[in-house]
Amino acid sequence: MSTHAEAVPPLAGFTVGITAARRAEELATMLERRGATIQHGPALRIVALADDTDLQTATRALIENPPDITVATTGIGYRGWIEAADGWGLGEDLLAALGQGEMLARGPKARGAIRASGLVDAWSPESESTAEVLEHLLERGVEGRRIAVQLHGEPLPDVVEALELAGAEVRTVPVYRWAPPADLGPLDRLLDAVLAGGIDMLAFTSAPAAAGLLSRASERGKHDELVAALRGPVLALCVGPVTAAPLEALDVPTVQPQRSRLGAMVRTLESVAPARARRLPVGGKEIELRGHAVLVDGVLRPVPPTPMALLRVLARRPGRVVARSELLAAQPGGTDEHAVENAIARLRTALGEPGLVQTVVRRGYRLALEPGTGNGGLTGGHCTADARTGPR
Template sequence: MSPPPLAGYTIGVTAARRADELGALLERRGATVLYGPAIRIVPLADDTELLTATRSLLTEPPDIVVATTGIGFRGWVEAAEGWGLGEDLHAALEAATVLTRGPKAKGAVRAAGLVERWAPESESSAEVLDHLLATGVSGRRIAVQLHGEPLPDFVDALRGAGADVLEIPVYRWTAPADPAPLDRLLDAVLAGQVDALTFTSAPAAASVLRAAERRERLAELVDVLRCKVLVTCVGPITAGPLTRVGVPVVQPARARIGSLVRELAVALPARAVRVRAGTSTLELRGQAALVDGELRPVPPAPMAVLRALAASPGATLPRPVLGAVLRRHSGREDAVDEHAVETAVGRLRSALGSTALVQTVVKRGYRLAVPVS
């Protein structure tokens, strides 16, 4: 049987909520997962900002309510019940025109005993905004349930059209209580030990960039994310902080965790380097190689040598050149001697399960055993 599509790859998970679910889906497809929660969720019942916004809504009920996420809307209703404001909130929402951004928000609204008036086919905030502006909002009070971060473009456009907008900060984030796991994940990314990095919220993406900036390694991180690591985001809002600093991202067609994993399972193998060596086919994945379809884990230093050889299939790379490869890989400032190169090549042959795939060219160096046509 062929190995799973993500076997041999290491993937970083920055999510706080549903991190275990995302990690399990990735591991089911063969990935090694590193966790580094980039944010901490403020418990809704303890969130004084949400309580203040809810009381403002009850004092001056809205004409329109925009529900953006299912879990956020449910949490808001549950928090209001805990504060003894559940019935009052239900009455205010029932009297308003409720719009929902997607099916999960719609399900939460209906579970609360309410009925939405309209929902966009695209499940996007942009289409909700277009709908509101088209129907006219001047003089109307609109409550917008946020989904983890401010929506300045959305809110400013409504205010510019004459609406009185009340932002409901449901599902608010702060920095992680313990930054050590995130720091370890960033170290692994910068060391070339992570093949893909996943994001399920814009606050997490912004927090990762802030963490790197705090350590004075932001420029280095952005360079790595641009050139070496596949960055995947659950949707365009999540991708915002990354695209603003020039990091290319991959997104699924639907903003779902399952869709994100399926996108990764296609995109990562598509980036694999494939070469012929001897009578075998090699596919280089993260820290492993497929040799005729068999997954063979390869240690980091030998993998650096293999990638250098595969970048010039059939060409002989002198020992000093491979020594420079190992020096860059290890971050050493001093030169790597020939013995270290020979050791790395020996470990590479052992990892690949064959001595014939990497040939020694006497007094010159090493090459992949690429067939001569």
């Protein structure tokens, strides 16, 4: 079960919750390669394009009234749209309608998809951002122009409103429309794990996923608890600012990569995760508290949830005595002080170094903080044993 420090992956000991429906397996694989434990609870599902009546309605409307400008925001979304139109027998008519106007691509993948369909793109922003596309359109003027905007799961109300205020007629194309998951079980289990302290980071790859989790929490009467967790011990990791918007509207702090890509998001988590670990010199050892494991002199020691909960209480006041009653209150399902003794015994076994947690006669337990490391000399009483002989 132990792994030496040089081989400990950067996310080992942390549990990451994934809320995505699309590309969830890809994200999970990247995180697991870096040592993370994954819990997947999709907060939404993707409506199949061939069955999407909203997309078919929008496609027929554009064929009847071709747009002056079409904005392709994603390559996969644009390709899926064309393929769905082919399935409805509308593919050639759609390309003919789009070809009558100007094609703009938000990024290189969308540009490649446009060209693969036989059309030509006129412009694409270097930043690959929807904001720069909007700025470009407003600067050139859009009054009286018909503009089609291919969505990629998230609605773009600010973009649509800005174009309409500038005088454009805007038709949104709802490619990959989101809906609540058909099976709410995995999402509920993920939510329960977040509220129980079993999740260290929550990964969001779309705004509808963030909104979906918040909505489900509200349905279960746990909205405020979820927001409190996301403002506190649980890190909200978002692929970009659009994804983060529903969370930041509730004053939930988020972490985002500079570029809105899955790989960049995972690398960002690698860089911020170490700062979330608590490090202490205890009993002649260097310990590092991660989500569900502890590094003891660089050796990874998995710790069960209940002993880990007690260790976190002890670590809040390292070197000082913590009463059994306080530890009992922090122990999930604890009923008496004997349960605390059992959990402490399990904690010592998991750490592999019994002397790290010391028993104080008739008072409680303490971490054997090294002298001169900030405990102010307040050891809290006489211990039944020291780190060399081991506690009772």
